[in-house]
Amino acid sequence: MFIMKNRIKTVLCLALCLMAYISAAVSVRCTAQAQEAENVSGAEIKPSELYARSAVLMDAGSGRILFAKNGQEEMPMASTTKIMTCILVLEEGDLTETVTVSEEAASQPEVKLGMKSGQRFRLKDLLYSLMLESHNDSAVAVAEHIAGSVQGFADMMNRKAEEIGCDATYFITPNGLDAEDEKGVHHTTAEDLARIMKYCITDSPERDGFLEITRKESYTFSDCDGNGNYTCNNHNTFLKMMEGALTGKTGFTADAGYCYVGALQRDGRTFIVSLLACGWPNNKGYKWSDTKKLMTYGIENYFYREISPALPQNTVKVENGYNGGFPGKEPAEAGLRTGGGTQKLLMKQSEEVEEELRLPEKIQAPVKEGDRLGELIYTMDGRILAVYPVFASESVGKRSFSVCLSYIAHQFLGR
Incomplete structure (x- = not known):
């Protein structure tokens, strides 16, 4: 009987010790998780943590820059140029009009739709080709249709850039291919690129049309004579990467590297991220990593105050x-x-x-x-x-x- 009582006491003692240990471990773990969550939500981003040589996080509502890494450094921006091309065509053109392809448009390098000189397309269809597949020939075709020439359209792009406060941007081409003339190279800054996106999604009278085109998952069309069957797929991975992803445009050239500008809307807040020189071949995913990091930083740290x-x-x-x-x-x-x-x-x-x-x-x-x-x-x-x-x-x-x-x-x- 005495031995039995001792065994019971021993078992009870061990059980109490085990419960105390588990309780302490859970408490420590919860405290650590809470501290970790607090550290993540309040952590500042260091420029060295980003792959991009130039990056900006902007509040689309006010235009305020929330974070910048070399945000005012002038750099080529590749096909992110096409957000300006698209919004100008939407504002200045009639989407039901017919575009006749020139030899200049048909001779553009990849990536391209493959249009031929003399072929006719609806202006609306070419905007989906421009923004979903980033076709360079479509960019020149719509530019020539609106302004009569690439040079004339570039002048329109530069006037619009100046109008919306982009004083460090210079457009030469409507497709963003590397280019240079007597005034300099085709370039922008991360801050200016974010301003252009802000204009496209919040300020332009054609903002709804811009979002409708850039958010389309896929689009199929033929030319005005019923020849050919063209399918364009949206290559903006960001649209499926984060809740609230709104729009965006990728870009790449040898001089520019990988570039990106995108917007996200969540809980009434709209953020814009712009990235320039975010890696070269074999670094294609860097822009998505940087975009997610900056968007998450904005979501977790910035809230409305009156x-x-x-x-x-x-x-x-x-x-x-x-x-x-x-x-x-x-x-x-x-x-x-x-x-x-x-x-x-x-x-x-x-x-x-x-x-x-x-x-x-x-x-x-x-x-x-x-x-x-x-x-x-x-x-x-x-x-x-x-x-x-x-x-x-x-x-x-x-x-x-x-x-x-x-x-x-x-x-x-x-x-």
């Missing part, structure tokens, strides 16, 4: 102002109000917004209600995020001789 205009002061002094009562020499005061409402900005938790009220210490009378007196500016890291106009919320007259005389008359004569 900025509402709040004036640090409610009035401004009005020199020689008069708003009733004794017309003394002391400045009167005019009430202030802001224009505009709440704005949402993608920000990291660690980022802080700075507020600056640009308003004269004193203003001269008279002041009318609604007069713009200054502005309330919100900035972060020296970049302006939002600007709110500051108006007078009431009118303030001018203290003049007649005002003083009227006051005296009222006080002493009761008039």
